[in-house]
Amino acid sequence: MYWNKMTGTGPQAPIFIVSVRYRQEVTAAIEASGRSVVAVRRPDEASRRFAQSASSIAIVDARGALAHGLKVTRQLAAAVEARRGALAVLLSRSDAEAIGDVYEAGATHFLISPFSNSELGQALRFADRYVRRMQETGVSAAVVSAQAALTDTARWHWSTGEGSATISPSLAALLGQPVAGPIDVTALLRRLETPERLKIRRGFRRLLISGSGGDIEHKMLVDGTPHRIVHHVRVLHGPDKQVTGLTATVEDLDAAMLERRLSAHFDPLTGLANQGYAQAWIDQLLGGRTGHDPACIIVQMAISRFDQVNASYGRAVADSLLQAVARRVRHLAGSENAYGERMLLARLGGAEFAIAFAGPTQLKDVVAFAQSLGEAFERPFAVEGRVIHLSSRMGIAAAEADLDGAETLFRRASAALAEAKSAEPNSYRIFMPGEGEDARERMADLQTDLRRALESDELDIVYQPQVDVASQAICGVEALVRWRHPVMGLLPAETLLDVAASAELTGRLSEHIIDKALREAAAWEGPLASLRLSVNVTADDLKFDDFDRTVMGVLRDTGFPVERLTIEVTEGGLMENLDKAALLLSALRDMGVRVAIDDFGTGYSSLAYLKSLPLDYLKIDRSLVTDVVGSPRGRVVVRGIVDMARSLEMDVVAEGVETPEQLDLLVHEGCGQYQGFLCAQPMPAAELAPFIAAWEQGRAAAA
Incomplete structure (x- = not known):
């Protein structure tokens, strides 16, 4: 039996099941569909039993015991991947949020309970297709196989007088044996062609008589293909210098050549x-x-x-x-x-x-x-x-x-x-090429598409939570626009603003975003009804004399409370016309709107112009947040910004916080709020309520 015959998909290959808390119904459902099952009731035996099986699909039933199930999944993952198989985990409904942990443990599929027999059957069909695709991917499979061979030397050990030899896992795989351990030498030799068998017998006899080591080379079928095999043999001696046995490392010369060819083309x-x-x-x-x-x-x-x-x-x-x-x-x-x-x-x-x-x-x-x-x-x-x-x-x-x-x-x-x-x-x-007719045509097409998107309300608003450092409560959200283009997919906000500017649609775009965000937020209930909403404005918006009246008109039409609105403007937008910007922002602030300077630290960052503007918040740019860990100079810059903001009685918000280390240092330097992936990515309005509810539960549990 060769190694490649032990794997496969379809009804002939059994399904390997490990039940952390044994349940018969999954096994029964699979057997009722005509598939055979290898069921393991002791999770500590899972890896050994899988190596002995002919399965390509393994299932870990982790319902009701997620932590133990993830441990078993990690133990099985390497063996299943080496066989280019599929590893599925069954979860309870309460464990649905742990899907990321399941994949991190090495699983390829999951299924959440309760599920019907037909849903289980469909999941197995998906797993079958996955296994076929993995086993048909020749290049990546060859690389994985080559790497596995490099980490486990093929070797054997034989003692005089014994009829069996002990072989390593790598040699067991080469020979097509299900497991490493003792193997009958005579039975193994019978698998070789007669000339090769005689060559090996003569070689071993010569080494035993001489009492010194050497190499023995012969040919052997590996997965049906002739390979040249070399045994690098060492003779073992006892205290009386008598020969007590032989040990050897085994080299597949053809596989070694394959590895050398692969190393020229692939990252080791x-x-x-x-x-x-x-x-x-x-x-x-x-x-x-x-x-x-x-x-x-x-x-x-x-x-x-x-x-x-x-x-x-x-x-x-x-x-x-x-x-x-x-x-x-x-x-x-x-x-x-x-x-x-x-x-x-x-x-x-x-x-x-x-x-x-x-x-x-x-x-x-x-x-x-x-x-x-x-x-x-x-x-x-x-x-x-x-x-x-x-x-x-x-x-x-x-x-x-x-x-x-x-x-x-x-x-x-x-x-x-x-x-x-x-x-x-x-x-x-x-x-996007910067020159030529193609670029101009592409920009013209995007301008037309943006006009249509504004008319058809095809732009989406997502919201990223902002967290108060002292209480760890979510105190607000920033509204961010997303344009899912029908051909180019989700376009970044910068591309959207560039297209709007070239089409002279900036004012219309900003009004559309503010109107849509405020209209959605005005309908929020429960914990969401107290959140502060931040919206961004551009330099072009501040060029219009009636911008403040436009914002107040939207507030009046939507019914959104003015005291919960924050307008964010970038440094560059302020400096184009500082005096006019100061007048417009002062008018908004007098009406109850709060004002924040966004992306601070990427532009002028001057105390002189900050003193002349009506600002409530200063938002530290994500590039400075990234530098705060591991860069003493970065910490000094952040400390200076915080001290500057405090002297002007402004609150400081850190943007782009991704790690606990960043947050700890920012809090130490005096930041009062933060937003970033450490808390959450931007999300649609429909996801805010359940997210904040879960956040509050975690906060209460940690209190």
Whole structure:
């Protein structure tokens, strides 16, 4: 029996089930559907029993015992992944919020109770398709196999007078044995062709007579293919110098050549393609392109805070973290899109990755994948016993007709990535050529699309909570606009504002956003009814003499309480016409509206102009928040900003807070409020009430 015959999908392959709290109904339902089951009632035996089984699909029934179920899942994950199988976890309804932990433990699927037999059957069919896709992905499977071989040396040990030899797990896999341990030597030799068997017997006899070590080479079928095998044998001696046995490491020469070939094209740490291979792959696509569809679209992704992790925890943890990132990207690529082998995952070096899509493909599909990838980074990584929060930025570029090669495509993606690095975490930017008719036509199309979106109310408002540091209560939300373009997907706010400015729609856009946000917030009830609402205005808005009257008109029409509204304006918008801005903001403040300066620290940041403006809040830009950890200079800058704000009787809000370490330092320096992914990502209005309810429960429990 060879190793590849022990895996598979479909009715012939049993389903492996571990019940943390044994329940018969799942086993019975699967058996009733015609599938066989290997049921394990003792979770501590799960890994050993799975290695002995022929299963490719494992199920951990964690209902009612989530913590223990996650432990079993982590124990099984490596074995299931090595077999390129599927690992599903059954959850209770009360554990639905732990889905992120389930995936982090290594699961590929989940199912929440209560579920019907038909739903269970459908989940198994999904798992079957996942296994087939994983086992058909030759390149990534070969890399995983090669890496696994490098971490576990194939070896055996035989004592004189014994009829069996002890073999390691790696050698057991090579021989097609279900488990490591003792193996009958005579039975093993019978599996070889007669000439090879005689060659081995003569070689062992020679070594035993000479009492010295040496190499024995022979041929053997591995997964049906002839391989050259070398045993590097060492002779063992007792105290009386008599031979007591033999031990050897075993080398598969053909597999070694495969590993050397793979190492030239793939990153040895993550198993993903390297940049050289990715460029060759894309160049091949560009050389054979047809029609007007992009021959390739790439997403170039950079991991934020990786250098800080490396400096804080060391190289070993950093390497493990990169491997965890690669697993998460590979899992997302395998589970959420249908590109299969028309998609290439690569590590470009350091903490940068690339995902390349072969054409024909559409930009909106790649954008949707980038959004899913950004959402995947909202869950922390569990590495070496540590929980580490990371974020990503992405640049997207399409191979247009004028593109001359992969190098240019990567340069364009890098340019888009550079723009994304100044945006919020887990965001992306799309490369748009700055010159030529194509760029002008694209901008004209976007202008037309924006007019239609405003007329049809197609812009969405999402809200990011703001937290009071002293009480840990959510005290307000910032309204943020999102434009989900029908072709380009979710566009960042900066792109929306650029299009609006070029189409001379800035005033209309701002009024639309303020009206929609206030209208939604006016209908909030319960705990939401006391939240302060912040909305952003632009430099162009402050050019209109009647801007204050426009805002008050919206307040009157929507019925939103004026004392709960905060207007946020950026530094650049203020400085274009400081005197006029001061008059308009003073008029709003006299009516009860509060005023905040947004993104402070990226522009002039001068005490002189702050003294001349009617301001209630000063919001520290996310770039300064990022620098506050690990940078003494960054802390000094933040301390100076807080002292400046205090001297002018302003409250300080920190933006873009992602980690507890950042928050601790900001609180120490005197920030009174914060917002960022540490609390929550921006969310639709419908999600605010349940989120705040859960937040308040956690706050009460911690009190």
